[in-house]
Amino acid sequence: MILRRITEHVKAQNWFAVGLDFLIVVFGVFMGFQVQEWAVERRQRASETIYLDRLHDEVVQLTQDRFQYTTDVRENQLSLSGAIEVLQTQSERHILTDNECDAIAESHIYHQPTADLPTIAELLSTGRLDALQAKGVRTAITRFNQSALRGGDVIDAVNRNILTLARVFPELIQLETVREENTAHGIRSAARCDATAMKANAQFMNTFVDNRDRYAHYAVYAVEPATEKLAMLHGALDTELGIVHDEVEGDE
Numbered sequence: 357m358i359l360r361r362i363t364e365h366v367k368a369q370n371w372f373a374v375g376l377d378f379l380i381v382v383f384g385v386f387m388g389f390q391v392q393e394w395a396v397e398r399r400q401r402a403s404e405t406i407y408l409d410r411l412h413d414e415v416v417q418l419t420q421d422r423f424q425y426t427t428d429v430r431e432n433q434l435s436l437s438g439a440i441e442v443l444q445t446q447s448e449r450h451i452l453t454d455n456e457c458d459a460i461a462e463s464h465i466y467h468q469p470t471a472d473l474p475t476i477a478e479l480l481s482t483g484r485l486d487a488l489q490a491k492g493v494r495t496a497i498t499r500f501n502q503s504a505l506r507g508g509d510v511i512d513a514v515n516r517n518i519l520t521l522a523r524v525f526p527e528l529i530q531l532e533t534v535r536e537e538n539t540a541h542g543i544r545s546a547a548r549c550d551a552t553a554m555k556a557n558a559q560f561m562n563t564f565v566d567n568r569d570r571y572a573h574y575a576v577y578a579v580e581p582a583t584e585k586l587a588m589l590h591g592a593l594d595t596e597l598g599i600v601h602d603e604v605e606g607d608e
């Protein structure tokens with residue numbers, strides 16, 4: 357119909373009407389494309405929201421899982437600092453507490469805390485991470501991933517040539533098994549330490565200080581940063597999805 361009208365206007369040499377018809381055609385085509393683009397965008401947003409909802413659930417779970425682990429690492433660090441104070445200085449305290457002795461006996465343990473978020477792995481493997489429109493979430497995902505990767509490198513480094521103090525110095529640390537109902541196995545190891553003999557043993561002190569330094573690196577550069585970035589990712593997801601929590605266990 358528009359074509360017939362244009363032809364008539366051309367025959368009548370009504371160039372103004374021809375120009376107007378041409379503009380109508382161009383505008384019509386443009387609107388067609390625009391409507392199509394809006395539909396695609398709407399579909400992408402809907403699919404993105406499904407991904408972000410799923411990621412939020414995983415982040416909440418991981419935050420809870422890491423909360424206890426991070427708390428234990430912080431407590432161990434405090435216990436190791438307390439032990440150093442007793443063993444290295446003229447402290448008035450000459451006896452190690454049970455927690456300090458246990459922390460010394462376990463000062464060679466630097467596990468990789470879980471950092472698995474399956475939705476992020478899926479977004480990365482399908483190349484959809486770059487296409488996320490939620491820029492804040494995208495940035496937070498990248499930072500969390502970098503932190504978890506760097507943490508893995510630090511853990512590899514601190515695990516090289518580790519020494520288990522109770523094996524090398526059995527006369528200074530005795531391990532025994534005690535029953536504890538709250539643990540997964542119903543038992544746990546408890547250590548007994550001879551603080552006076554430890555102080556007098558230079559080889560033990562050097563090895564212990566080495567373990568304590570490794571533990572500090574592990575806590576500060578491997579465990580804490582990823583936990584912190586996970587909380588930031590959670591915040592970005594809450595903002596994007598409009599979620600308000602009364603209080604999330606594990607959030608700080």
Ligand SMILES: [Zn+2]
Pocket residue numbers: 412416590593594599601
């Ligand atoms: Zn949340």
